[in-house]
Amino acid sequence: MFLFRNVLKCSCLFVTVCFMTRDCQGIDLDFQEEFLKREYSLSKPYRGLGFSSSSQWDLMGTAMVTTDHVRLTPDLQSRQGAVWSRIPLVLRDWELKVHFKIHGLAKKNLNGDGMAIWLTKDRMQDGSVFGSKNYFVGLGIFVDTYPNSEKLFDRTFPYISVTLGNGTLSYNHNQDGRPSELGGCAAMARNSIYDNFLLIKYTKNRLTVMVDVDGKQEWRICADITGLRLPLGYYLGASAATGELSDNHDLISIKLYQLTVERTAAEKDNEEEVTLPRVDDMKQFEVIVEEEGMTKIQFFFMLLFAIVGLIVMVVAGFFTYRCWTEKKRKHFY
Template sequence: MAKFVSFLSFFVLFVFSKWIVSGEWNTNDFLKREHTLVKPYQSGGSAMPLWDFVGSTMVTSKFIRLTSDHQSKQGGLWNSVQCWIHNWELHVHFKVHGGGTSLFGDGFAIWYTKERSQLGNVFGSKDNFMGLGILLDTYSNHNGPHNHGHPYISAMVGNGSMSYDHDADGTHTELAGCEAQFRNKPHETYVAIRYEDFTLTVSMDIDGKNAWKKCFEVKGVRLPTGYYFGASAATGQLADNHDIISMKLYQLQSDFDESKQGNDREDYTKIEPGAEYFAPPRDHVDDVKGGFMSGGGGLSGWKLLVIIIVSIIGLGICGMVGFMLYLKKQEDNRKRFY
């Protein structure tokens, strides 16, 4: 019996070891180095091999900082090689941190788009883009009456004519999203973006457990080949450090591709970016960025302060009128005794 138990233990250990080795071999075999960024970054001061950076981006020996914890910054990092892979998975090792405890922002985005290296107002990159944006929004004083908190991760597919609405946190063009408390973590944080057979899946590893947790999955997402990967970030009145530590792209094998031969295969270069499903939009209410004087409807900031002051003045006036009426009544009562 003891020999059988020993043999069984050895067999299980052997199978597990082979599984581990096989898994590592498969992963490394399909790592696409032309779309991968890891340390050391080998920056020449103004450029890196296969990668370009724009705006406030700063390259160090440990990370690439898209924005520092200062106001009004925009930065971007872009792969200079077009991606011709239809099924892929991108792993991004990142860190968002700063001195703010209750107010911070704005966030960063991971891109797969036709355009590259163009600064703009969508988390540091251009609006009306063509392709996919994974938006990691950290703006703590979020816009509108949402049913979720921040930080928040969402996906948007643009066809060149769709604009990202900052005032509504992009809810009118959002495919799907989830809350993800990835800011100021003492451990490593990762996001995985998987695009396989027209299905987009976003997962997170932000709890220090070395395991992926699905954020959302959306079917019917159509993305062409030949676009560029990149990342960008922005700060406004609020700020944070937005750091990219690594980006690794893996090519995925798919039974869907293998099942089609010759002329039956779709020309992925001619696909127009689009999606069959969008999350239902939430009602929009202007936030503090609109300001009281600009006529916004959000009950925050100066609006709330003005309402409080007006309420106090109103209560004071009511109190004074009530007191004067009380004195008049007392005097009328005294006159009845004369």
């Protein structure tokens, strides 16, 4: 009986401590097992990162390694940097914990542009979407630190958003990505005195994004998307970009855990191998997109072509009429 009570006390203590700490909050009520997958993880001391054949990650652009972090961009204008996994992700159920920091001059109010966490078909391709390519195929989690739209005042920045790409959708910077956004939340993740964390969990076709940026060591749900189907074999990555505005974008660690999840017979029947990422019920994510107006350059060339075309028609009409009158005059004589 004494041994049983001690075991029970230890078990209760473990459960209590577990749910009070950040690292155990990934455990569901069914006590899912999680295993750190080092081949998909990136953490200190970053030995050989980007330079050694034994490294599982590549650097791109302005990304550089220090003893404390991987700096994707410095606090300078027009910089892009990224880090990409060399091994495609083939796990069906996983949890990704990202430790990051975005900071710049304390008195500077204009800052940007932000950083992104990726799970995409293509890797190591720079572009206009937070340092990576537009029209991407896969999943993007964006930490946007600057509001581009002056007409939309209903959200606070920095803003974390979830976007799904199938290769045909363009990320709309002017609307801060709203037309292709699946979910998101505001998070004070810039110049924070606390450590900033993202937790991205994917299991049973459900993606949950949680944040911890206020020092409470508690996960807050940012987005919860059901019916999301992601293909296997995509690559993990992180990128950042600055433009006329700038910030330091630091990646401290990426840790991926494999989840052992039991499935019912119905859930197994619902499993489906997909070749492109998609969402089962797209109606819940429908966004009305206003068509962009014509730019000044487009209007100028359209007007120019219209004037040139009108002149050509007048000249052609004049010569046609002249030839007709000439033939008529000769026929008369």
